[in-house]
Amino acid sequence: MKLHELTIKKANELLKKKEITAQELTEDILNRIDECESKIGAYVTIDKEGALKSAKSTDEKADFTDPLAGIPMSAKDNICTKNLKTTCCSRMLENFVPPYDATVISKLRERNAIILGKTNMDEFAIGSSTQTSFFHTTQNPWDLSRVPGGSSGGSAAAVASDECIYALGSDTGGSVRQPASYCGVVGLKPTYGRVSRFGVASLAATMDTIGPITKNVTDCAIVLSAIAGQDSFDPTSSDIPVDNYLQKLKNDVKGLKIGIPKELLYHEAVSKDVKDAVLNAIKVYEDLGCICEEISLKNAEYAMSAYLVTLAAEASSELGQYDGIRYGYRTSSDYQDLKDFYKKTRGEGFGFDVKWHIILGTYLSDEKYYDKYYLKAQKIRTIIKKDFDEAFKKYDFLITPTTPTTAFKIGESSDDPFKMHMNDLCVSIVNLAGLPAISLPCGFSKGLPVGLQIIGKAFDEAGILQVAYAFEQNNDYHTRRIKERMV
Amino acid sequence: MKYESVIGLEVHVELFTKTKIFCGCSTEFAADPNTHCCPICLGMPGALPLMNKSVVEFATKAGLALNCQIADFSRFDRKNYFYPDLPKAYQISQFYIPLARNGYVEIEPNGQKKRVGIRIMHMEEDAGKLVHEEGGSYSHLDLNRAGMPLIEIVSEPDMRSAEEAWLYLNNLRTILQYIEVSDCKIEEGSMRCDINISLRPEGSEQLGTRVEVKNLGSLRAVRRAIEFEEKRQRDILENGGTIDGETRRWDEAQGITIFMRGKGSNRYSPEPNLSPIIISDEWKEDIRNHIPELPNVKKERFIKEYGLPEYDASIITASKILANFYEETVKYYHDPKIISNWIMVELMNVLNETGEGIKDLKFTPKQLADMLIMIDKGIISGKIAKDVFREMFKTGKNPEEIVKEKNLIQISDEAELENIAKKVIENNPKSVEDYKNGKEKAMSFLVGQIMKETKGKANPQMVNSILTRLLKEI
Ligand SMILES: [Zn+2]
Numbered sequence: 001m002k003l004h005e006l007t008i009k010k011a012n013e014l015l016k017k018k019e020i021t022a023q024e025l026t027e028d029i030l031n032r033i034d035e036c037e038s039k040i041g042a043y044v045t046i047d048k049e050g051a052l053k054s055a056k057s058t059d060e061k062a063d064f065t066d067p068l069a070g071i072p073m074s075a076k077d078n079i080c081t082k083n084l085k086t087t088c089c090s091r092m093l094e095n096f097v098p099p100y101d102a103t104v105i106s107k108l109r110e111r112n113a114i115i116l117g118k119t120n121m122d123e124f125a126i127g128s129s130t131q132t133s134f135f136h137t138t139q140n141p142w143d144l145s146r147v148p149g150g151s152s153g154g155s156a157a158a159v160a161s162d163e164c165i166y167a168l169g170s171d172t173g174g175s176v177r178q179p180a181s182y183c184g185v186v187g188l189k190p191t192y193g194r195v196s197r198f199g200v201a202s203l204a205a206t207m208d209t210i211g212p213i214t215k216n217v218t219d220c221a222i223v224l225s226a227i228a229g230q231d232s233f234d235p236t237s238s239d240i241p242v243d244n245y246l247q248k249l250k251n252d253v254k255g256l257k258i259g260i261p262k263e264l265l266y267h268e269a270v271s272k273d274v275k276d277a278v279l280n281a282i283k284v285y286e287d288l289g290c291i292c293e294e295i296s297l298k299n300a301e302y303a304m305s306a307y308l309v310t311l312a313a314e315a316s317s318e319l320g321q322y323d324g325i326r327y328g329y330r331t332s333s334d335y336q337d338l339k340d341f342y343k344k345t346r347g348e349g350f351g352f353d354v355k356w357h358i359i360l361g362t363y364l365s366d367e368k369y370y371d372k373y374y375l376k377a378q379k380i381r382t383i384i385k386k387d388f389d390e391a392f393k394k395y396d397f398l399i400t401p402t403t404p405t406t407a408f409k410i411g412e413s414s415d416d417p418f419k420m421h422m423n424d425l426c427v428s429i430v431n432l433a434g435l436p437a438i439s440l441p442c443g444f445s446k447g448l449p450v451g452l453q454i455i456g457k458a459f460d461e462a463g464i465l466q467v468a469y470a471f472e473q474n475n476d477y478h479t480r481r482i483k484e485r486m487v
Numbered sequence: 488m489k490y491e492s493v494i495g496l497e498v499h500v501e502l503f504t505k506t507k508i509f510c511g512c513s514t515e516f517a518a519d520p521n522t523h524c525c526p527i528c529l530g531m532p533g534a535l536p537l538m539n540k541s542v543v544e545f546a547t548k549a550g551l552a553l554n555c556q557i558a559d560f561s562r563f564d565r566k567n568y569f570y571p572d573l574p575k576a577y578q579i580s581q582f583y584i585p586l587a588r589n590g591y592v593e594i595e596p597n598g599q600k601k602r603v604g605i606r607i608m609h610m611e612e613d614a615g616k617l618v619h620e621e622g623g624s625y626s627h628l629d630l631n632r633a634g635m636p637l638i639e640i641v642s643e644p645d646m647r648s649a650e651e652a653w654l655y656l657n658n659l660r661t662i663l664q665y666i667e668v669s670d671c672k673i674e675e676g677s678m679r680c681d682i683n684i685s686l687r688p689e690g691s692e693q694l695g696t697r698v699e700v701k702n703l704g705s706l707r708a709v710r711r712a713i714e715f716e717e718k719r720q721r722d723i724l725e726n727g728g729t730i731d732g733e734t735r736r737w738d739e740a741q742g743i744t745i746f747m748r749g750k751g752s753n754r755y756s757p758e759p760n761l762s763p764i765i766i767s768d769e770w771k772e773d774i775r776n777h778i779p780e781l782p783n784v785k786k787e788r789f790i791k792e793y794g795l796p797e798y799d800a801s802i803i804t805a806s807k808i809l810a811n812f813y814e815e816t817v818k819y820y821h822d823p824k825i826i827s828n829w830i831m832v833e834l835m836n837v838l839n840e841t842g843e844g845i846k847d848l849k850f851t852p853k854q855l856a857d858m859l860i861m862i863d864k865g866i867i868s869g870k871i872a873k874d875v876f877r878e879m880f881k882t883g884k885n886p887e888e889i890v891k892e893k894n895l896i897q898i899s900d901e902a903e904l905e906n907i908a909k910k911v912i913e914n915n916p917k918s919v920e921d922y923k924n925g926k927e928k929a930m931s932f933l934v935g936q937i938m939k940e941t942k943g944k945a946n947p948q949m950v951n952s953i954l955t956r957l958l959k960e961i
Pocket residue numbers: 507510511512523524525526527528529634
């Protein structure tokens with residue numbers, strides 16, 4: 001087996017046994033990056049020197065008791081890394097170098113993780129395809145003519161093509177789970193407040209979460225253990241104790257009650273192949289002794305609108321800080337006054353989709369329309385949360401497709417924002433409710449991976465990891481990546 | 488037609504907590520530009536606000552001192568707008584659910600007690616400062632002030648004149664200084680005031696169109712701006728015009744208000760990164776227990792307890808430090824009115840002359856009391872005491888020491904004074920004759936001569952009686 005194909009767990013075993021060194025592992029992955037990047041384009045910044053340097057010092061410490069020590073990873077480019085460019089894949093921050101680490105990065109550094117670089121994303125995490133990046137489009141490792149999904153497409157593609165052992169992404173409306181699904185890897189969106197958001201450029205502060213993208217469920221549990229927990233720098237982070245996720249991975253799901261929201265599984269946007277793969281997964285759970293029943297999330301049809309309004313309104317406020325005054329892009333053309341300065345700086349610095357959302361959001365959150373749109377969206381949110389609460393009174397978990405279809409072609413349907421957003425239906429409803437959810441491979445359609453989403457109760461990450469683990473133990477979808485991908 | 492002014496004030500007060508409202512940066516005044524800044528106050532990607540608990544404490548204290556109801560649940564919102572000194576393009580403020588409501592400040596225009604209502608009082612962060620380059624085509628930006636904790640106090644439109652507004656601001660400032668939440672220095676920007684003013688026909692209940700005046704740099708400017716606006720708006724109305732609802736700024740040099748901008752709408756949205764502010768009854772009571780006696784209560788007490796005239800009491804209690812100084816002196820000296828006289832006259836004089844503040848006083852209440860006792864004991868005369876007082880003010884030395892050093896002890900020796908008196912009588916036969924002819928003035932001239940002879944040290948009562956006796960004998 002090639003080193004870059006290792007999982008966190010395997011690599012850690014070899015490092016512990018001194019069969020490999022962190023430097024060897026890092027070098028191998030850097031070579032893999034050299035080999036793949038011209039076709040995949042998963043990265044926007046690669047820090048060879050930094051990665052090798054920390055691999056060397058980790059080897060010198062020779063302490064691999066922490067499963068992440070010496071393991072090379074990458075982070076989405078909206079997660080701030082000290083002294084390493086963090087651009088949000090926008091012209092606005094093209095040369096921005098943060099003087100601080102995001103909390104998730106500091107936590108990983110403390111564990112001697114090796115940071116390889118920063119991965120491509122939709123500009124400011126707005127999008128579902130990684131096509132709106134200022135730099136380039138990332139290709140799906142399963143089919144180079146297709147998108148990897150978004151907005152954490154670079155992270156998902158990097159994991160799927162073995163250009164890192166694991167990656168971090170951000171998930172505001174499905175941006176970890178959707179690309180994980182398109183790229184045939186595991187992506188977890190934790191409960192809102194489970195993982196610190198400090199140092200991650202905000203998109204919609206009430207929905208943003210940081211989550212791991214990994215090669216299998218075990219690795220996902222390992223990374224989540226490292227990044228979860230209360231952070232004094234993030235007032236919205238929760239003080240609920242962090243479970244021992246790894247210990248709870250047991251192949252025993254007998255008697256668990258699983259609900260299948262019919263509004264999501266039988267939605268017209270869900271393709272036949274995807275539906276079949278999910279139904280097949282349900283069969284697997286039934287065989288393992290779970291009780292699976294169809295249920296109704298009766299207000300699911302309003303979720304997409306509520307999500308879009310919330311996203312646009314919050315994003316328009318969050319993105320105001322990029323004004324060219326203190327840092328970032330500043331117009332080089334002449335301007336007449338302050339207003340003209342802002343117009344030119346922001347007009348030139350932001351791409352189309354970002355501007356589309358800012359303008360929509362500005363309108364939606366204006367004093368005049370606030371009650372009509374933003375407040376109404378928040379009311380729908382409360383109703384949807386209640387629907388989930390009801391469902392979780394009866395069921396331990398809910399299962400849906402992660403995405404209605406498999407990865408679409410690059411350039412396809414990107415001129416229709418609403419249709420693009422329908423791809424996010426099953427995932428974004430989870431962000432509205434703030435719940436944890438995982439996506440893992442559950443089948444294939446015409447050679448492209450299909451994702452299964454498991455939604456849990458708030459802070460029951462241990463539960464969804466266990467349910468996901470049980471499924472993974474009973475098929476080989478997660479290992480086909482190595483055999484069937486294009487690169 | 489006669490018009491009546493309807494005036495409301497919006498006052499921003501900087502709280503002097505040690506650190507900023509949402510980060511650990513120092514609030515020190517006049518530091519080098521951009522030295523008290525961090526990713527949070529600079530609005531950098533991913534930076535999140537962290538609530539400073541002492542800001543909530545200070546603000547609650549202010550709310551209680553202003554007789555407000557404190558909300559047990561309040562929340563922060565964002566006010567979204569673009570300006571270079573506003574790093575995040577939104578200001579974190581309280582809009583939908585503020586910390587405090589329904590308070591009042593008492594004023595006494597023309598000796599009549601009146602309450603000016605406080606509609607709301609909320610917490611917010613300050614913006615940075617733009618420093619415009621003289622004659623240049625660019626501006627400097629200092630973000631030390633960005634994130635400084637403020638409270639905004641919005642009054643009801645209860646004031647009817649510049650005088651009432653001035654009294655309200657003065658009392659507001661005194662209260663906030665008393666409870667030690669702010670130094671309220673208008674000149675240094677730690678207290679800032681916007682005026683809302685409209686005119687209506689006298690007797691009308693309806694409000695006229697409101698004009699906002701911003702950028703008031705002193706109490707005097709507030710007064711002048713109101714007077715200017717009253718006249719400007721009256722002139723327009725009397726000529727059949729209508730008032731535009733606009734924002735104007737005060738130009739100190741020209742003494743006029745100038746159009747700044749028309750009415751615009753604001754964008755508010757809940758601040759998602761901060762938890763709601765929950766204030767328990769215990770916490771509130773604890774804060775309430777730390778509120779010292781407020782100026783109006785203290786004033787009434789001084790009148791009752793020390794028998795001071797209302798005027799003295801209001802001047803002495805206008806400053807907490809002065810009031811404390813006074814009360815401390817009372818402990819060491821029996822006559823509160825005499826202490827008040829010395830403070831009202833001599834102390835105020837030297838403070839005015841030197842421009843120093845009460846808090847810089849070098850001498851102690853005990854020393855002042857000792858000096859007054861020396862007068863009573865006849866060791867120094869009242870006149871000499873004035874010199875002693877000035878020396879105490881300058882050096883902080885004990886009065887006994889000053890008297891000794893400068894040889895100021897009063898001459899109370901009967902024989903010595905009689906000798907001097909005799910000499911003066913001998914040298915001034917004209918005055919003696921005038922006195923005999925009933926001219927009382929001549930007596931004081933002779934007393935003056937004796938004082939001159941003794942360099943003011945002669946015991947005045949003794950001089951009087953000795954002179955009277957000697958003149959009678961002639
Ligand atoms: Zn700061």
